[in-house]
Amino acid sequence: MRRPAVRHTRAALSGAAALGLALTATACSGGASAGGGKQELSGQTVTVAGVWTGVEQQNFKKVLDAFSEKTGAKVVFSSTGDNVSTVVGSQIEGGNAPDVVMVPQVGVLQQFARKGWLAPLTADIGAEAKRNFAQIWKDYGTVDKTYYGLYFKASHKSTVWYSPEAFSQAGAEPATTYQQLLKTGHTLSDSGVPAFSVAGEAGWPLTDWFENIYLSQAGGENYDKLAAHKIPWTDRTVVKALGTLGKLFGDKSLVAGGGSGALRTDFPESVQQVFGPEQKAAMVYEGDFVGALVTDELHKQVGKDAKFFPFPSVDGGKAPVVSGGDAAVVLKAGKNRKAAMDLVKFLATPEASSVWAKAGGYLSPNKKVPAADYHDAVTRRIATSLTAAGNSVRFDMSDQAPAAFGGTQGAGEWKLLQDFLRDPSDPEATAHKLEAAAAKAYGK
Structure with missing residues (x-):
């Protein structure tokens, strides 16, 4: 599958800052918990791959930093560029698969699941998603009745x-x-x-x-x-x-x-x-x-x-209300599945989404994210429109096609x-x- 419509705007949206950023792995700091987390993952490393570069990568790093502060885990992010399927497939074949991939399309998620690459998300993640998301978002992360993808970032394509x-x-x-x-x-x-x-x-x-x-x-x-x-x-x-x-x-x-x-x-x-x-x-x-x-x-x-x-x-x-989005999936070939599931569960919380919402350039399908956490009044209005649509939201049709x-x-x-x-x-x-x-x- 090719990248979704929103993906074609990434270079334009990142601005001049994107030009100065190398598309190399970015390590996210761990350290003592600012929020009093239990540090139960101290000494462990979780690897994450996704399409994001530039400002988007910087802001997602803030989310991963929050997870590190909460759990003690070290998180390393690398950009795949837009060819997610090709890059991840090569990494799996080479024995160097990331633990978590942020998948940019329903079609890509379905492709990964049917190739047998994905581990089903845990019941805890499913319960967190049920509390915080309209059912339609869980449906889009489900393939053949198995829940594989937690939608973390969304776009609103009806403006x-x-x-x-x-x-x-x-x-x-x-x-x-x-x-x-x-x-x-x-x-x-x-x-x-x-x-x-x-x-x-x-x-x-x-x-x-x-x-x-x-x-x-x-x-x-x-x-x-x-x-x-x-x-x-x-x-x-x-x-x-x-x-x-x-x-x-x-x-x-x-x-x-x-x-x-x-x-x-x-x-x-x-x-x-x-x-x-x-x-x-x-x-x-x-x-x-x-x-x-x-x-x-x-x-x-x-x-x-x-x-x-x-x-x-x-x-x-x-x-x-037509939308798109990026879903977190866990690869079977990853080396740290337990910590990967903990990260995805964190991404299902309002706390994780609020980190990026405050930084700007972000919409969450999570209906529990406080409207006041969004960067500005216009984004606040768009985000509210997206979550208020509930199960009436539909994922970009061309992104669901071959x-x-x-x-x-x-x-x-x-x-x-x-x-x-x-x-x-x-x-x-x-x-x-x-x-x-x-x-x-x-x-x-």
Whole structure:
């Protein structure tokens, strides 16, 4: 499986600090317990691997430091880069497997489990997860009825970011329905600012657009079926959702540069077009990580220069909440399984999530994390929206698909939705092409 949509933003979000950090193992300090922990793991080492680099790696290190202070264990983190499957597979074959891996996709977790690489999480971890998480997060960490993955970090991919200045000048208001969104877009365009900057240079933002519309319009049950390819992409619900998306993509007054311009726009540029020095659009749809890019790269103030509203409801459905996330799994081939399980149990607590929440650039699916612990008011609002959605949250659909369909540049869903952005006039033909690509990738 390829990296999830949020993973494509890592370099952009890390800022200049990331450039100065080597992607080498980082040892986390142990020492006496600041919180009066029992130090029952003193002298033991736990190795952890994950995709994080730069600021994200630094902030996760703070979480691991808290575990060290509590238990006495030494924790060593190493970055795999984005090729988690390849790197971890090589480490297992070489007899040097980490104890814990932070897995960035449902599909990767399922792949690891079915290869027999994962140890089932303990009953204690399951009980902690039941207390602190909506059931849907435990479901996404479960493969063939066995619980393998504890979701520790999440993203919220149902946020529409906008320029308050552009809205004020046009007399526009945030939308609560898709029809209002189109109407608001025309109000903005009539004022001289194109409504949306769309990042079409890579296919992943386009899959996120589709998923939000489909979840709201077709509902969670159909979303789950389509994600598992239990209904075909030629289903009437898919054709209808493509048609709804096409109303925006096909309107040149709503998309900055039209479809051809959007296909030349990468994700960081789409954010810059709205919040950079030369404003070319009033809104950009993507996840909560837009805020970090606004702050770190464009040096604007989120909450003042950049605001968001929830992705609007479509045709009377619920407002969608599409998410992604990173799950902690324990490898059978690791050398310290008991301490690894203790670390994962710690990651299931509000205490662990609060460490990163206070540092910023983080959302937790843990509903027990105090809202006040989040770094700023905007993140607080996004995090509350995510946990309040409960079992209505759905994991990014393309991240659940085989990489050949849902995660490969120039192929599958990415390529076909780029083609649809270029010419959205025939949703039914696009649906047939999507089904052909999905059937091949799923082996049907």
